Amino acid sequence: MTLAAVLFDMDGTLVNSEPLWEETLHELAAEYGGTLSDAARFSMVGTDMVTSMTILHADLGQPWRDIAASGLRITELTERLFARGLPWRPGARELLAECRAAGLPLALVTSTERRLVEVALETLGRDTFAVVVCGDEVGGHTKPHPAPYLRAAELLGVDVTRCVAIEDSPAGVRSAVAAGAAVLGVPGDVVLAPELGATLAPSLTGVDLAFLRRLLAEDLAVQDGEPAVLGGRPRPPALG
Structure with missing residues (x-):
């Protein structure tokens, strides 16, 4: 776990x-x-x-x-x-810092194209993420398709079902859920329905590594003995 x-x-x-x-x-x-x-x-x-x-x-x-x-x-x-700089969402910078201090691999998985992501990385930090998957780098299979998250896990060399994905949109949640990750939904401008399969939090304020580890453990525990649907999320489908 x-x-x-x-x-x-x-x-x-x-x-x-x-x-x-x-x-x-x-x-x-x-x-x-x-x-x-x-x-x-x-x-x-x-x-x-x-x-x-x-x-x-x-x-x-x-x-x-x-x-x-x-x-x-x-x-x-x-x-x-x-290029003027991007404002952080509450708690985001602190969570990234804790993850990095713990040596945990991080990936940025976004529907935004590489040209704009390169600008955003000036705010996020170019050495923050081991892997960056952009919307124009997944062969047209963008969110809500599972390909972006499956690609990130592949590049990191990890099992996607042992990852937590953090999203704010329905399309992003669907992508991560379909890939097989445990998902934390932090809604912003758009409401996230519980039935999408994510654990919901009002913001990243107070979310730490201990919280993410518990989320993953609970998600995996629900999976035990379930042949088709795991904790409200499907097993990763075959890409084609």
Whole structure:
């Protein structure tokens, strides 16, 4: 039952970057002569760029727009804001520091593209994570597909079922649960339903290694004797 690694989402989990994304999405919508709805914005949280731009175009009634061009424009706008530094989510910096001090392997698993992640790492610390898996590095299998978390565990050389993943979005929770990790959900802008299969906490304040080890132990204990569904989460599916 040893905790092998902790796998962190980035936007909304470690850093409060969602308001910056919202600012640039509204700016792009205005450039296109429209207004982004709240429902469309919330449905983008935790998704990759292609999905987000598809939602944006549909919401504006402009499905004919080029997804790649819109994605590039959003990246340009967001990069400027990221470069100013990113605000930490409560308790995130302290938890990272404790994990690092204990020598526990850490991975960053994000739907954000590498170009913006490189900027965010100026805030997060380039030596904080042994592995960084970005949204444009998983062959199109982004969250909620399990591939990002399975890839992170593979690169770390650990069993994903001995990892705790920390997420803030439904798409991210579904990805980590499907991969087979124990999941801590820390909701921010979007509500996380208990039936998604994550243990929920109001924030990372007060979350420490002892808490994560207990979460994993309880998750594994529930699995014993269950042939198909483990503690509300499915066994890792085969990728194809």
